[in-house]
Amino acid sequence: MDLATELGVSQSWVSQTSRGVKDSGIANVQRLLARVGWEVRITPKTEDDPVKRRNFVAAVGSIAFVPSPKVGPYQDAEYVRALAERLARDRYEQGGIPVASTALRHLKKVGLAISGKDRKLQSAASDLACETARIFYDSRRYDMAQRAGSFALQLARRSGDVNGQANALSALSRISIDRRHGDRGIMHARQGLTLPDLLPPQRAWLKLRLARSLALVPGQERAARDRLAELGDAEGLSAYERADMKGNVGVALAGMRAYPDAHVSIAEAVTLSRQCSPLLLVAYQAWQVEAALAAAEPLMAADHMTALARIAPMVSSARVNSHIAGILTMSARLTGVPELGHAREHLVSVQPD
Known part of the structure; x- marks a missing residue:
């Protein structure tokens, strides 16, 4: 009787449901249990067949983290941080374009955190906004990326999260570059x-952003090289970050016409990216082609271009698409090299419509 009253249903309904006579549906059960402080968790049972288990995990991966029923999901700091991590994985796997609408939807939901007093939630929302900025950057939606990065910085400052501020400023510098x-x-x-x-x-990322920014300013090449020399081997980097940092160093060196060193660094980024991220792999394979073309090495460019044509369809990234268009423009004047002409044909065949 007490349970029926608390749930707002009849005693008959409680009796039938508890005996398995009545099937109320999972959504209705979740809603009613939330009223009395309970929640439904979905977990796979132990199975002998690991393939079935993997298929199940893939199917319900999006609900692997269950927020407390006492607050909405977007008011739960751990849930919001988990969303940010999921967005980052999806970006590294697919590129920014397929993830952009989802990222924007999540960002709108956490917008009210800026006016609240929950510092943990503000810090988590800053992570989500920062990742959204990276996604928009990869989609070449720069104005939206800038706004998301600035919002991430505001949230990090309100929460007192120093590393969140550093990540937001690094993202904003990256967009500017x-x-x-x-x-x-x-x-x-x-x-x-x-x-x-x-x-x-x-600290390592901010030094790298400073070096790449300095390289864009006339007369600051020496200062840019000095900042790159300070990087060394940064500790605590993830596999994604190691690949991305090596690639960024190579791109900076190529921009300063230090092509031999640039080739080595970008090649390391390509090797590291194969182990962790299709997006980084395609992006730095494209940079390999651009560096070879800028260095007037058409045979090297042709080899890299053929490899790029094979892997470019793996991701959907406006930034990568822009690189491909640039490569086709750069290589147009070298079509007298047969190998490069064939490589261009391969790349044209996979160019997005």
Whole structure:
């Protein structure tokens, strides 16, 4: 009787449901149990067949983290942080374009965190906004990327999260670099480097952003090289970050016409990316082609271009699409090299419509 009253249903309904006579549906059960402080968790049972288990995990991966029923999912800091991590994995796997709408939807849901007092939620929302900025950056939606990055910085400052501020400033510097706004990239990177008690990975990324931004400013090449020399082997980097950092160093060197060193660094990024991220693999394979073309090495460019044509369809990234268009423009004047002509045909065949 008490349970029926608390749930707002009849005693007959409780009796029939508990005996298995009545099937109320999972959605209705979740809603009713939430009223009395219970929640439904979906977990796979132990199976002898690992393939079936993997298929189940893949099917319900999006609900692997169950928020507390006492607050909405977007008011739960751990849930929001898990969403940010999921977005990052999807971006590394697929590219930014397929993930952009989902990221924007999540970002709108956490918008009210800015006016709240929950510092953990603000910090988690900053992570989500920062990842959304990276996704928009990869989609070449720069204005939206800039707004998301600025929002991430606001949230991190309100929460007092120093490393969140560093990540947001690094993302904003990265966006400025891709837009070739060297001065703004320098400003964001230097702001980040003044933050106290930075973790080694954040400090390394900000130094790298500073180096790449300096390389865009006439007369600052020496300063850019000095910043690159300070990087060394940063500790605490994930597999994704190691690949991305090696590639960024190579791109900076190529921009300063230090092509032999650039080839080595970008090749390392390609090797590392094969183990962790289709997006990074395609992006740095494209940079390999661009560096070879800029160095007037058409045979090397042809080899890399053929490899790029095979892997480019693996991701959906406006940034990669832009690289491919640039490669076709750069290589157009070298069609007298037969190998390069054939490689161009392969690349044209996979170019997005």
